[in-house]
Amino acid sequence: MVQTSSVEALVTSGLTRRFGGRTAVNGLSLRVLEGDIYGFLGPNGAGKTTAIRCMLGLIGRDAGTVSIFGESDPVKQRSFVGAMVETPAFHPWMTGRQNLERAVAFAGRGTKDDIDRALQLVGLWGRDAEPVRTYSLGMRQRLGIGRALVGQPKLLILDEPTNGLDPRGMREVRDLLGQLAKDTQLTILISSHLLSEIELLCNRVGIIEKGCMIAEGTVAELVAGKGSVVEVDVSSPEPDRLRASLAGLAGVGVLPAKDEDEHGALRLALDGLTVPELNRHLVQDGVPVSALVPVQHSLEELFLSLTNKELT
Ligand SMILES: Nc1ncnc2c1ncn2[C@@H]1O[C@H](COP(=O)(O)OP(=O)(O)O)[C@@H](O)[C@H]1O
Numbered sequence: 181m182v183q184t185s186s187v188e189a190l191v192t193s194g195l196t197r198r199f200g201g202r203t204a205v206n207g208l209s210l211r212v213l214e215g216d217i218y219g220f221l222g223p224n225g226a227g228k229t230t231a232i233r234c235m236l237g238l239i240g241r242d243a244g245t246v247s248i249f250g251e252s253d254p255v256k257q258r259s260f261v262g263a264m265v266e267t268p269a270f271h272p273w274m275t276g277r278q279n280l281e282r283a284v285a286f287a288g289r290g291t292k293d294d295i296d297r298a299l300q301l302v303g304l305w306g307r308d309a310e311p312v313r314t315y316s317l318g319m320r321q322r323l324g325i326g327r328a329l330v331g332q333p334k335l336l337i338l339d340e341p342t343n344g345l346d347p348r349g350m351r352e353v354r355d356l357l358g359q360l361a362k363d364t365q366l367t368i369l370i371s372s373h374l375l376s377e378i379e380l381l382c383n384r385v386g387i388i389e390k391g392c393m394i395a396e397g398t399v400a401e402l403v404a405g406k407g408s409v410v411e412v413d414v415s416s417p418e419p420d421r422l423r424a425s426l427a428g429l430a431g432v433g434v435l436p437a438k439d440e441d442e443h444g445a446l447r448l449a450l451d452g453l454t455v456p457e458l459n460r461h462l463v464q465d466g467v468p469v470s471a472l473v474p475v476q477h478s479l480e481e482l483f484l485s486l487t488n489k490e491l492t
């Protein structure tokens with residue numbers, strides 16, 4: 181598991197960016213701690229790329245602050261960060277290595293050793309003398325991540341790194357990110373509109389919609405924070421007694437039934453009430469509980485319920 185320190189790698193506060201009358205990023209506050217693999221999740225058009233461009237100083241912001249390892253000065257911030265925003269562009273007739281050399285020369289940061297190391301990290305060692313036009317999309321994407329790594333960043337920001345790739349390319353990049361998380365000390369922010377892309381990789385997640393942060397925390401916190409759901413089964417004909425008993429109880433809500441069920445099972449959302457407390461209350465009220473089963477929420481259900489969008 182990822183070890184997280186309490187050092188703040190990237191903090192935005194009230195980040196806001198408008199395009200004409202449209203607010204693409206709306207008072208966004210997020211917090212990435214050193215060592216986090218942070219999933220920046222939201223449906224298409226939520227404002228992820230715009231927020232990332234603002235964080236990187238690639239575009240201006242209308243309001244808010246960005247702090248990277250405690251620095252608010254954009255030049256100092258840049259020295260900590262490697263980034264890949266949207267699909268990386270390369271010179272197709274130049275080799276992978278030449279493209280990285282160019283990037284190093286352009287950025288004024290990075291050495292030959294850094295290039296070697298980046299090529300090794302992204303699995304392009306041995307393919308670096310071939311022109312980029314012969315690379316698969318997955319290889320180009322990995323070269324893009326390699327380019328973000330050459331300056332030895334402490335914070336790696338990747339905007340939808342698997343977007344536009346075929347399943348094989350997605351797999352390549354996903355495996356690479358898992359490896360980077362395991363093998364390096366990097367703090368990584370990865371944006372995606374696909375929950376499946378980041379659910380397994382990330383220790384912390386921020387979910388944005390319409391430019392606003394709607395939930396942020398560890399996967400476990402987010403799932404738990406939604407309120408746990410339990411299924412209560414009472415022997416027929418007691419469901420009315422169960423409902424009556426629940427009516428006088430705070431911190432619990434009855435969820436709509438999944439299907440008409442004749443057994444008297446109810447799905448309850450607990451908000452502030454624990455399962456043992458619920459059980460005690462029902463027993464004291466003389467409700468014959470035959471089963472009390474916690475229902476696991478997946479992050480996917482949470483994401484869907486928070487953003488109300490189909491995952492595409
Ligand atoms: N350069 C731009 N000019 C005008 N509107 C933009 C521009 N860039 C992004 N937007 C708008 O801002 C919103 C957020 O877009 P974007 O940040 O690309 O979302 P995401 O990366 O989450 O898909 C969208 O409504 C998009 O159309």
Ligand SMILES: [Mg+2]
Nearest residue numbers: 228229230340
């Ligand atoms: Mg985007």
